[in-house]
Amino acid sequence: MGATALIAAAIVFGLGALGAGIGNGLIVGRTVEGISRQPELRGTLQTTMFIGVALVEALPIISLVLAFIFYGEA
Amino acid sequence: MDDLSGHLRTVMRITFFFLSLCFIGWALYPEQKPLFGGLVLGAAASLVNAFHLSWKVQRIGANAAAKGAKRNNLGFLTRACIGLLAVVVATRYFSFSVYGTVAGLFVAQLATLILGFRSKGRSAARHSSDERGENN
Numbered sequence: 001m002g003a004t005a006l007i008a009a010a011i012v013f014g015l016g017a018l019g020a021g022i023g024n025g026l027i028v029g030r031t032v033e034g035i036s037r038q039p040e041l042r043g044t045l046q047t048t049m050f051i052g053v054a055l056v057e058a059l060p061i062i063s064l065v066l067a068f069i070f071y072g073e074a
Numbered sequence: 075m076d077d078l079s080g081h082l083r084t085v086m087r088i089t090f091f092f093l094s095l096c097f098i099g100w101a102l103y104p105e106q107k108p109l110f111g112g113l114v115l116g117a118a119a120s121l122v123n124a125f126h127l128s129w130k131v132q133r134i135g136a137n138a139a140a141k142g143a144k145r146n147n148l149g150f151l152t153r154a155c156i157g158l159l160a161v162v163v164a165t166r167y168f169s170f171s172v173y174g175t176v177a178g179l180f181v182a183q184l185a186t187l188i189l190g191f192r193s194k195g196r197s198a199a200r201h202s203s204d205e206r207g208e209n210n
Contacts, residue, residue, distance in 0.1 A: 024148060028134065035138040043077040046135040050078055050128060051190040057127070057150060058183040061157040065176055068158060 005074035009067040016063030023056035081189060082128045088185040089121045112170035116178020119160035123153045124182040 031049040035042050093114055100110040126149060134146045157179050164170035 020150065024150070028148065032134065032138040035135055036141060039139045042135050042139050046131050047077040047081050047193075048190075049135075050081065050131045051186050053131065053148065054124065054127060054183050054186045057153065058180060060150070061123075061154050061179060062176055064154045065157060065161050065172075065179070068161070069172065 002074045005070045009070035009074070012063045012070065013060070013067035016060040020056055020060040024053060027052040027056065078128055078132065081186075081193075082124065084189055085124055085182055085185045086121060088189075089117055089124075089182055092181050092185075093117055108169065108171040109174040111168055112164050112172065112174025112176075113178040113181075115160050115164045115168070115170060116175040117181040118178075119156050119175075120179050120182040123156055123179075124186070126153055126156070 027049055031045050034045050096110045096113045096117070100107060100114070103110070130146070130149045134148075137144055137146055160179065161172060161175050164175040165172055
């Protein structure tokens, strides 16, 4: 049970962080590119970035909590 | 320019409305205190996370608009630690439900998603009426 719970914690947080890293990189990169090209659209692009990052980051935060629950049960 | 602050204000309003519902539920069903307490704590942490994210997004946007070379990060670790702190406080000090706290951590994100879909729908409708020439 102990080793299995540790592996589960590692997998759940590792895959969550991997997905969030890729997603955040794409969102922030495209937003910064857009703001650099058209600074007058900064407000709209920032709002879109806020929505995207908030959605992407919900999963790894939950996976971190789940990983610590698994770690506590190991 | 103030799109983001208006959006954040609406998210805050929705989260406070959710918190008031949780407190009413707590008062009406005292036997469900761990669940409602966890939801309250998780929603409060989620609101703090939303404010932190908005501050970071504004900093990144200002840096990109100024074409500065300063490096910024999104501060994910801080927000993850806030979520973890909420769970630890809920379980260690108040004996609230972990699952309620984890569900509460979704509240601001859910509000953001709903508001995003609504604003996209409104802008699409405005765009199509502009194309048909109804606003001229």
